[in-house]
Amino acid sequence: EKGGYPDFMLKEIHEQPRVVRDTLVGRMVGGELDIDELGLTYEELNLIDRVYVIACGTSYHAGLIAKNLIEMWARIPCEVEAASEFRYRNPIITPSTLVVAVSQSGETADTLAAIRDARIKGAKVFGITNVVGSPVARESDGVIYTKANKEIAVASTKSFIGQVVSLTLLSLLLAQVKGKLTTGQVRMLFRELGDTAEQIQWIFDTQAEAVHEAALACKDAHSALFVGRGMGAAIAHEGALKLKEISYLHAEAYAAGEMKHGPIALIDPGFPVIAVTTKSPTYDKTVSNLKECEARGAKIIVVATEGDEDIKQIADHVIYIPPVRDAFCPITATVPLQLLAREVAIMRDCDVDQPRNLAKSVTVE
Numbered sequence: 001e002k003g004g005y006p007d008f009m010l011k012e013i014h015e016q017p018r019v020v021r022d023t024l025v026g027r028m029v030g031g032e033l034d035i036d037e038l039g040l041t042y043e044e045l046n047l048i049d050r051v052y053v054i055a056c057g058t059s060y061h062a063g064l065i066a067k068n069l070i071e072m073w074a075r076i077p078c079e080v081e082a083a084s085e086f087r088y089r090n091p092i093i094t095p096s097t098l099v100v101a102v103s104q105s106g107e108t109a110d111t112l113a114a115i116r117d118a119r120i121k122g123a124k125v126f127g128i129t130n131v132v133g134s135p136v137a138r139e140s141d142g143v144i145y146t147k148a149n150k151e152i153a154v155a156s157t158k159s160f161i162g163q164v165v166s167l168t169l170l171s172l173l174l175a176q177v178k179g180k181l182t183t184g185q186v187r188m189l190f191r192e193l194g195d196t197a198e199q200i201q202w203i204f205d206t207q208a209e210a211v212h213e214a215a216l217a218c219k220d221a222h223s224a225l226f227v228g229r230g231m232g233a234a235i236a237h238e239g240a241l242k243l244k245e246i247s248y249l250h251a252e253a254y255a256a257g258e259m260k261h262g263p264i265a266l267i268d269p270g271f272p273v274i275a276v277t278t279k280s281p282t283y284d285k286t287v288s289n290l291k292e293c294e295a296r297g298a299k300i301i302v303v304a305t306e307g308d309e310d311i312k313q314i315a316d317h318v319i320y321i322p323p324v325r326d327a328f329c330p331i332t333a334t335v336p337l338q339l340l341a342r343e344v345a346i347m348r349d350c351d352v353d354q355p356r357n358l359a360k361s362v363t364v365e
């Protein structure tokens, strides 16, 4: 049932191009974006003036990406919050608040409790889940299914990609309803979104050796830092979580601009710094942060855009992804970090599918 792969994690990572395609099937109807299971009319959507994305773990990281997209495209203020925090404070909720609950399993206790609380306070709740008929699906006003199919490895990979694609669709819809993007712009972006399926495949076909070399450079470390800016920072958080949960190597993620406010003190010769330096509006800024790490002897590993030769001047290891619009970069740039975490875990003799102390569904608080 592992389909010829040595573990479920690798099988599921390789399913990601299919997940992108399946999540988009039926979403462009007669040239219009269609999310008919929303449970909210366009009039109701148009009234939304605040969005909270609530989730845990990897699903929370998908929320960090959604915040960037919703604020960039739809210009609606969006906060991302761990469900375990959201449920115990008194968030500002009005009838024009949209709460988006993201949960692969659809049964995470904190996320469910947060949904219930938000609905009592009058918010509209929209669920994004991988499990049909799950509590999150049942208790939300509307739901998008991520089409990842059953995920067995405890570390989420393909469901994360399904969540990010689904949240991208929701962001596009909000932008269209709010009149911030035209239907023509939405169609163009939708097409580009679909291209990420082939771009992920390209990573599998061409970057395996680069990932392996980078993993060798990390495997004996005691700690690693993941950095990036904007979308890159969100990707860095997911990369760090993957590495720590399956390889038991301590990893932390920082927005690259925060390095000099503390974490740079950790850097000594050989310390791995893993950076997302894809071509984006903040590329130069991230590179200059990396130079400061390089000057202190860090081992620099980057995920960069194919064709960027200059980055080799500071990076010890480069893993390339195809050129992609910054908005869609998380869908491809996360993939090398999933592969890196898995290789490091295997080199450290860890069980990548069943990491210690973790469960696939966290149904207790």
Ligand code: M6R
Binding pocket: 056, 057, 058, 059, 102, 103, 104, 105, 106, 107, 108, 111, 154, 155, 156, 157, 245, 358, 360, 361, 362
């Ligand atoms: O099923 P959920 O998406 O609600 O689960 C949330 C987290 O427990 C989950 O993402 C966890 O962090 C994974 N082990 C990450 O790989």
